[in-house]
Amino acid sequence: MRIAVPSTIEPPEELGAVHFVGLGGAGLSAIARLMLARGVPVSGSDAQPSAVLDALARDGAVTHVGHHADHLGGVSTVIASTAVRDDNPEIVEALRRGLRLWPRSAGLRSVMDGHTTVAVAGTHGKTTTTAMLTCALVGAGVDPSFAIGAEVASLGANARRGTGEVLVAEADESDGAFLVYHPAAAVVTNVDADHLDTWGTEEAYAAAFTEFIGTVAEFVVLSADDPGARALAAPAAERGLEVLLAGFADDAEVRGTDVVVDGTRSTFTAWRGRERLGPVELAVPGDHYVxxxxxxxxxxxxxxxDPHGLVAGLATYTGAHRRMQPLGEVAGVRVYDSYAHHPTEIRADLAAARQVAGDDRLVVAFQPHLVSRTRIFGAAMGAELSAADLVVVADLYLAREDPDPQVGAELVADAVVGVPVLLGGAVADLPALLLDHLRPGDLLLTLGAGDITTAGPVVLDLxxxxA
Known part of the structure; x- marks a missing residue:
């Protein structure tokens, strides 16, 4: 559902009781946690029970499984996920009563009040980079507030209110949310066309990032290795912003050299200009994490x-939920789960998984996400999946979209070249199918932004x- 961003976004303390429709999601749950920490009465609902709802209830939120108009008693403000449909009974009731109805972006902008915000944007890697920056600042003795689009084990949550003035926030471009925040600083990891159901064309998508840079007040950090991010340097400089490049390129102000990816870890040497900041160890594998x-x-x-504190803090990052997350090993089969759903993300995760697998087989179970994305990128997804040794493609995860008989898993599977590929059907049927094909030594990677995350634990149980 598209909800207009209000012209005035009040701070949390002026919103009265706030109800979240879709509270179990990473985005809304993070905002809810920050509002609870500021003493705001919070309630919310989601379609399914979850550990997130349970945790929020322990923190003082009133939570509901299922959606009903009665849940809005005493509520002044309703904040809704973009995945919520127009006919949701809580949305209908909010409109009937004339309650303040906000999109997720307005809720996040509200909790930025009183903070120096660093917004981390980009097509890929923004969750990881937001989490890494937060861990680094904590290691350096800073106590930032943060809002991240996934649970982060080393931080204990996806959001927390710190005692410092800095707030680190993941800034999502999928629905234009990042244009609402007007942060003090921004990090852009890359610009690689996606979400064309929202933006229409690659040019419009890239232009949105230029517009985002136009909302930043002080400085931007851009990837030195991504052409789309580097293209933002000129408009940023024209606005008088300080521009910092970071990456492997020779002209990067903060540069990495001597990268070694060994199993589940990565090490590299970090430099600021000619100043050696020392070796950095990461508990995650892959050049993209570096x-x-x-x-x-x-x-x-x-x-x-403090530079040394930042380096020490980076070493504490052990991964985010669904970002190359190890789920366990049973009978010699290692199972990982990851959120990758775009061809570029698939390529990066398969490269990392190949490092972890070594000489063993890499089996990938992939669930395409959204009809619109699969229509545009399905063939490219299949091409990238060809780096595995066995590919299983599940039915599409529709999320907020309606099915299209012309766009299915076959669009991806038919583009896989040189390796065996199977159509896996419904996610519920995947574990039994995978069990027939897995053997000791295999690394199974479940990939996708939908409910394929449920398959890995079931495979381990089977x-x-x-055994």
């Missing part, structure tokens, strides 16, 4: 944090039962 760490390091340095 790039994310370099951008986080650059932002932390510009904020004035392997235990078979």
């Amino acid at each position: 790039q994310d760490a370099l951008m986080a390091l650059a932002a932390g340095l510009r904020l004035g944090a 392997l235990r039962a078979r």
Whole structure:
């Protein structure tokens, strides 16, 4: 559902009781946690029970499973997920009563009140970079507030109100939310066309990032290795913003060298100009994670944090939920889960998974996300999946969209070249199918932004039962 951004966004303390429609999602739950920490009465609902709802209830929120108009008793403000449909009974009731009805972006902008906000944007890697920057600042003795689009084990949550003035926030471009925030600083990891159901064309998508840079007040950190991000340097400089490049390129102000990816870890040497900041160890594998760490390091340095503390903080990052997350190993089969749903993300995660798998087989179970994205990128998804040794493609996860008989899993599977590929059907049927094909030594990677995340734990249970 598209809800207009209000012309005035009040701070949390002026909103009265706030109800979240879709509270179990990463975005809304983060905002709810920050509002609870500011003493705001919070309630919310979601279609399914979850650990997130349970945790918010322990923190003082009133939570509901299922949506009903009665849940809005005493509520003054309703904040809704973009995945919520127009006919949701709580949305209908909010409109009937003339309550303040906000999109997620307005809710996040509200909790930025009183903070120096660093907004982390980009097509890929923004969750990881936001989490890394937060971990780095904590390691440097800064106590930032943060709002991240996934649970982060080393931070204990996806959001927390700190005692410092800095707030680190993941800034989502999918629905234009990042244009609402007007942060003090920004990090842009890359610009790689996506969400064309919203933006229409690649040119419009890129232009949205230029517009985003136009909302920043002080400085921007840009990837030195991504052409789309580097293209933002000129408009940023024209606005008088300080521009910092970070990455592997020779002209990067914060640069990484001597990268070694060894199993589940990555190490590299970090430099600020000619100043060696020392070796950095990451508990996650892959060059793309090193790039994310370099951008986080650059932002932390510009904020004035201690370099050695930042490096120590980066070492505490052990991954975010659904970002190359190890789920377990049973009967010699290792199972990982990741959120990758765009061809570029698939390529990066398969490269990292190949490092972890070593000489063993890499089996990938992929669930395409959204009809619109699969229509545009389905063939490219299949091409990138060809880096695995066995590919299983599940039915599409529709999310907010309606099915299209012309766009299905076959669009992806038909583009896989040179390796065996299977159509997996419904996610509920995947674990049994995978069990028939897995053997000791395999690394199974479940990929996608939908409910395929449920398949890995079931596979592990079935392997235990078979052992």
